[in-house]
Amino acid sequence: MKRIALYLMIVLAAAAAETPQELYQKALVKERSEGKLDEAIQLYRRAADSAGKDRALAAKALLQLGDCYEKLGSTEARRQYDRVIRDYADQKDAVAAARARIGGTGTQETGTVLRKVWGGDNADLRGRPSPDGRFLPFVDWTSGGSLAVRDLSAAENRVLAPGNGSTFAGAAIFSPGGKQIAYNWYDDKGGQSLRLIGTDGARMRVLMNDVGKAPNVYAWSPDGKQIAVNLFDYGDKTNLIGLVSPQDGSLRRLKSTGWRSPEIGGFSPDGRYLVYSVPNTLQTADGGIFVIATDGSRETPVVQGKSIDSSPVWTPDGRTIVFSSDRSGAKGLWSIQITDGIPKGSPELVRGDMGEFVNMGFSRDGSYFYGMQNRQTDTYVAGLDQETLHTTPPKRLTDRFVGSNSGIGWSPDGKWVAFLRGADRRSMTLVIRSVETGEERTLPTKLEDAYAAGRFGPNWFPDGRSLLVADVIKNRRVFRRIDIETGQERVVFEGPYEIWPLVRLSPDGKALYYSIHEKILLHLMKRNLETGQEAELYSMESPGAGFFGLSVSPDGSRLAFMANVETPHRVLMTLSTEGGTPRELYRGDYENPLPFTGAWTKDSRNVLIGAKDGSLTRLWAIPAEGGARRKLDVTMETILQPAVSPDGRSVAFTGGHPKNELWVIHNLFAEARAGR
């Protein structure tokens, strides 16, 4: 009897776990916490199919199903969104969300309206919308990095200041009256200036052009008399929140923030305050969001804590600051009330789980603009025949956390790969994955800035149980050795920020190769990790920040690397690991694809490079002894840091489909007010 009762309980419990709601919740966990999209898809599908009369749940499940497919880059996403719109017209929120995802306009029950106003290959998110919300200044890379303005209503672009690839525009903001634009301009000597130009393209003026300082433009005061910048000093690598007069370019030092780079969110509507954020350090949680009086009389912390709080902007009425935060576990938009520069109450969630968004602020009518940076970088592996250079189509290495995996390195025995996972450079996880079984182990790291580690990938030490990864602390490059068994870390090398974070270990793990720039001189260095002794292998004048695509031949005898030479050329060279004179293998320019990333094949006969081929990036093979380059059948929007497996039969790389989108939300707070 007892046995029957127990059996019944088990059956009932199992049945309970299979309710549509349970399936939906399980699917959410699979999708958002575990990143197992394939399993999530199955569960969402089952939830939708079994939802029966619960049409709200069915619609939600289909919406999520579409999201999963979208993350996988599948066109099936569109079919699911269409199905929601067609079959669940009574579910207005879900329909609005589905429309928004397709790119139409979604009006939700709450009155919130979402609209994608720009997307595509040349969408750029460096500028901030005009006060009337009609225009966006941006960097037009299709015309060499020109400063351009996009009419968001007419979907038309207009170039104001032409770039040429070597000189180009950066961040840009409108004046309060909408007649001028303040913007950053980069010259071909690595300098950065602050400029003004009329929206008709006339009356360009250089406001600041101080060699050794980079004035990053952020906001224009409501009275038009001050422009807020972060002035980065190349000399001591420190940052300053400064106020620049648009009349004469004079600077008022408001507050130094040391090595931490502030993100200035803008002036309060009355012009009395600036809001900005600075990141926490590993040791302290003294970063956060601050409001500082523009006369320097007072500063007040608005939000502080262990979460990553950044990108603050004021609402047009000046009563609220909205900011990005991961305090709920996922990156979302939060708000806090402000009265006379003082925060009131606690932060409140405005919109949750927004992904990698850029907080771009409000237009005068209260419309909220944000950008989506869909980098969608992933680790890929393609088969490689080093004799014929034939390849198999690249496959995504993992379906977990699609779009958030980058930087890959093979273990010395080729049985494991290590890469970085995560979208935020301050909270990335190191993943160790078995090539054979796909089993993954994750190591949370203590990296303060995992950008370089994610971009260039970890180096394996020959013991096969420790990795070398790059970090940045207080504007110094720090290279850590991480034990993948214990997670223990120790710094093996640190130096100035001018060290290019792409470093490579010799196959025996005893030497570290790196490059460092000193003004226009680039030095290629070899460091003995046991003795700390260093030797310069090669030095040349180059406008680049480092030697790109650094790669050590499998036998450890040669290096391959690239350097910018006179614009627009970049050369691929090889050099003995003992130094000497490098051999130029390939020279790229605007006609021939510019190489930017490289790896040796196992037989050391070729160096594989990633270089543009039309609108895509292709893997090419450059013979190490000279000769014509050969195309490999591997293309993608971007291909970074290829790495050939120790057996020479596979090439792994970071690939991606970078895509920016600009969205606008009307009636942003309606949703939050409705308690959703």
Place this chain on the structure above:
Amino acid sequence: MRFAGWLLFAVALHAAGPRLPLGLDLYRPVPEDNRLTPAKIALGRRLFHDRRLSRDGSLSCASCHDPRQAFTDGRTVAQGVNAVRGERNVPIIVNRAWGASFFLDGRAATLEQQALQPILNPKELAMTPEAVLALVRSGRYRAQFRGAFGSGPTMEQVASALASYVRTIVAGGSPYDRYLSGDRSALSETAQRGLALFRGKAGCSECHIGPNLTDEQFHNTGVAWRTGSPADEGRARVTGAAEDRGAFKTPTLREITRTAPYMHDGSFPTLDRVIEYYNAGGQKNPGLDSRLRPLHLSPAGKQDLAAFLASLAGRIRDGH
């Protein structure tokens, strides 16, 4: 009517705050619960210079932090009442409003926490709280405290007043500041070469950064380890951490030519000795800051560096 105009002007001037010397941030951190007022500053200044705040009436804060010597005393280590020898060199106290922690080992988090410690330290002014209170509750002090705080006096108010005054001791307007502001003639060619070394090969700006030329962090430069073990535990006294043994806070370099002798123990009488020490890479020890390494500066390079350091002398101002 004229008086009203003057008053308005004074109020406006006060609201905008006094103009700080060139090179300093407009924002001067001041705690919300101890806002700067002229009354508090004046009271703090008086306390700072009052010898009755020492047990035998021989010393004041200003005895060690002598305004005529850039708020230092020129001695190797501090000297307290009855000529008691202290442990450390007297630190310069300019621009401490922007400080992140106080004392060479950072044991005080705020100027308010710091202010009373030298007064009550038996090796310094050697007062007792009762004696301090007896002094400030007598004579003109009582009225001045009432004017500044509306009550008191209390020990907390003594600390607040002293902290307020110290926040007004500012240094800037040096040739270096003028140079950074765009006056390229403000530094001699020698000093400009020194600046390049300072920020480049010599690596000084690894720690001496920003407007106050300090990162406000603690570093083991090996000075405390010259006998093989730390003669002064430094920051480790506060943290107990092994890696902090012999580490001290990076001092400002402003007015450095006026603040000899140097280092936490005053063991280097001249700037040349300091430069030689860093040029040699510092005293090796288990926790030596990894940024220290032999610099291989040429004799001319050392002179350039010294010329640059001399350019950090500008104007010191207090009481505003």
